[in-house]
Structure formats: C-alpha cells, structure tokens
Amino acid sequence: MRPGGSPLQLPTQAVRLICLLAAVASSVLIAHADDDISAADVWRQPDPENLLLLELPMGTVIIELAPGFAPEHVANIRTMVREEYFNGLPIVRSQDNYVAQWGDPAESDDDLRSIGSAAESLQPEFERDADGVDLVAIKSRDAYADVVGFVDGFPVGSNGETLWMAHCYGVVGVARSTAPDSGNGSSLYVTIGHAPRHLDRNLSMVGRVISGIENLSSLPRGTGPLGFYESPEETTPILRARVGSDIPQSERAQIDIMRTDSDDFSDYVEDRTHRREAFFVNPTGRIEICNLTPPVKLTL
C-alpha cells in the first residue's frame, strides 16, 4: 500500500470491475433458480439446422441462422455450405469499427468458384411483415427505429408495419453490390464495431454470431480500401463450414440461448438498464437495443 494513498492501479481496480460485471451476469444466470419456472421456459436450444459453424485456424465461429428473416438466403447458404462452397475461401476483409467479410477473392469473373446448385440471384429480404410476429419490445429511445426489441433472439427495428434485423454487433448479413438483388449469400459479413444502423433495411440479414466472434473481430485489419486485404498471404482461411445438423451428435456442443420472451430476459434488460452495482454513481436508467445481447451458454 502506498503511504498516504489507496492503491488504485491495476489489478486491484481491474479485479473489482470484473467482480461487478461478473455479478450482473451471474445474477442473470441464476435468476429464478429457486422458482418453479422450468429451464425450458428460459433457455432454448437452437435448431441445429439453423447453426452455421465456420472453422477458422484460431477457433470456430458459431452463427445462429435466421430463416424467419431471410428464408431464401438462409436456404441458399445451407446449400452452399453443404456443397462445400465456403471450404478454403478466406476472410477477405476486416475494416476497423465496421465489418469482417468472407467470400470468393477472385479478381475476375472467370475465376469465380462455382456456387453449385445454389441460386445465383435472389430477391432481397431486407424486411418482413410485422403482422403476427411476436416482437418483445424494449423501452428504448432509438436513433433509427420507432420500435426496437427482439424477435426469436434477434435484435430488430420496426415501424409497426414491417420489421428488420438491426445491425448490432455480431449480426450477419449478405454482402451485395448496388443492385438490391445482387446478393446470394456467397459473401457474408459480420458487424465488428459500433452498430452501423444506417445499413438497416438495406441488406438481407441472415443471423447472429452466438460464439467465437473474437476470431473475426480481432483479425488484423486489411490495409486496402475499406479494409480489404491486399494479398492472399494476409487472409485467414475458412477451413470448413458446416450446418449444425450435419455434425455428428457426439461432436455437437450443448448450446443454450436465453429466450428473449422469458421473464429472465426481462430481468436481464432491467439489470442492464438500471445498473444498481456500487460502481455506477450515475446509472443511466436507460438501455440501447444494441447494448443488449441475449446470454448464451456453450458447453463443449
């Protein structure tokens, strides 16, 4: 202890901050442990058919696909995955505070890898009819949408008539050219920075990373325009892409995602909004949609 002063260097403060934040997470994870609410009401196990696993040299990225938002694109992606289209293709782009993107790096159309039996062109699936969809709204003033909340675990914006996936950290979209129908899922991107919500309703969104996003977000940034890598040596290969249901049962991880329509998730939102831990001397009492991420438990 320094004379005349309290220690305030790391790791003391670090550990305390850790404890505070861990306490929040922990209280979420054990919330209602004493109640009669069954785990099935709180945690859901995603359909393996809706899991896309990208095996990278550093680890596996697991994406929960969202057929409810972009059924045609998700089906097309599954087709390409099953025909091994993505195997060996690289992450072609890492733009700081924006996106990481993968796909065919061929410079000429003649050199493009075949997408096999997948559709070359699809109609855009930028938004969907809000009618009949169970949207769990969040009380958040939002810069971009009149209503925000969650649908089946995915962050959304809505104008009441339609809804769309919000470009929060970790969501996965279909890269395209200028023409709205120029994306087919053969090139995908993930948000790795502050939510670029101006992209909402302008791209077909196909899912959200539920595990391993650090393998994409901590890649060295590409030094070419918009973060594209300038040489093949700089890129990271996708060793293999698989749909979850094609993985042998014995090799599958147990995945539990907190249901966004559960009371526990409401409690989680409440906790994150009010920040009652001692660290927060000026709690905001507010929360933004992209600062809420449904908790995931992964058991290998």
Add this chain to the structure above:
Amino acid sequence: MRPGGSPLQLPTQAVRLICLLAAVASSVLIAHADDDISAADVWRQPDPENLLLLELPMGTVIIELAPGFAPEHVANIRTMVREEYFNGLPIVRSQDNYVAQWGDPAESDDDLRSIGSAAESLQPEFERDADGVDLVAIKSRDAYADVVGFVDGFPVGSNGETLWMAHCYGVVGVARSTAPDSGNGSSLYVTIGHAPRHLDRNLSMVGRVISGIENLSSLPRGTGPLGFYESPEETTPILRARVGSDIPQSERAQIDIMRTDSDDFSDYVEDRTHRREAFFVNPTGRIEICNLTPPVKLTL
C-alpha cells in the same frame, strides 16, 4: 461472367461498396474547395500539448487529450508520460466488444511502479458545467442523453445543465475501482466495441483516439475474466509514450481534424444522415451520435 446471371461475388461488389463509401468521404474532404472559406475554418491542428502518442510494436496510437473535460486527469497523465511512467508497461486487457486497457500489471501493491510526482488521487471529472460551452448539437434521438452533439471534436451527451463525453468507439477514459476518486490516469482504456454508453458520467474521460486505433482494437482478446490477459507473454508493450509537444518538430506528423463547428462538418452530418448514394434503397434519414466521427487527415 456467369451465363444467365450477373456477377455478384467479391470483389465486384466489394469494389462498388468501396467506391460508394469513398465517394462520401471524398465529397466531404473536397467540400467547399471552390468556396472562399479558408481551410482554417474547416480544419484545426490540435495543440501538440494535447496529443498523447503510444508507440506499440505494430504502430503508433495517437490520442487527442481533452483538458476541457478532465483538466486534472489530463495534467496528471502528462506528468506520468513525461516521467516515463508508461514506457514498457503493457496493454493488460482486451475484452471483445468493450475495451482495451493499459497500465501496471503488478499483482501486489508492493510491486507497483511508482507514479513519480503525479497525484495518487484526484477528484472525479465525470461531467462538466454546460454553461458557456459551445455544444454543436446533432438532431439525433438518443437512447441515453436528452441532447447529444460535439464539443471541440469530442462526442457529448448533455442534460442541459451538465455535459459529458459519450462513450463512443475510440474515446479514452480513466480506469478506476469502485470509489469514484480511485482513478488517477495511470491506467487508461479505450472503447473498441459498440458504445457502452451506460458508462457515461461514471468515468473521467480524457480524450479520443484520432489515429491508429486498429493497433488496439485488433489485439487478440484476453482469455481471463473481462478480457484480461492471463500471462505476461500474451501482452503487448507500450514501447514509449510521449506528449506531442515533446516530439521534435521535424518528426511530427501534420494532423488536421475537421472542426465540428464548421459548415463542412454540418455537411458531413447531413451526408451521413441521408445516404443519397444508390446503394441505399432505404436510407434512414437519421444518424446516431456514435456513428459520426470527425474526419482526420494525417500526413507523415
């Protein structure tokens, strides 16, 4: 060209997206080039006394310090930098979608590096009086603050009476323990993910990274709790930290930052709000404070 289909793979779409976004930046950079407005009204050169340079093995991070927001903490940091406190200390933490942090990794108080003549304890500088401050407000609905905008290039929130730096991507704050006065600037963090705005008004904010943030944001994530590195071998050292005014004139980069109180910046905000490029079939017509970053030109 594939028969019967337009090419939509990378890099075609990539290049087009590049062009679109580059066009925005370009139009900003040359805006008013034909006007009588002098460059001095548009671009400012930060005071070298307010520049903090962190030399890392991968490159240099340049931070513009904000004495207007946290004068005591900024002064304390300058003292420590000049007494070579930071030289050789590591980046101790990289937590995905949150912060990178540097400081003394000593596990025991006895092992802490001396902070020399710097103050061990300072009063918090979490917010400042809004009276008399030239806040350039942005028309943005904000989840956390009643008013948002810029003060001297820094993103802020305000309640009309006080204002504070908003935790946007790239802002730099003083790490602390639970006690509000437990930070002194010897450990600093930078936001590397979606803006954790719940931290607003809870930490003393000392600046914003204006160049080289990719050297911090793309670090491998720490695998310990809250992204702390678990062994010294995993950390990245700060080779040297310097205040800009201590660097010989001949070695200084030319830095120009767009004035946030300039017409050009208003045009930039307008461009980013309305996204009139052909790519955007559903422009939002809205903008969020943390999706606006004052353009910086760096000439080495």
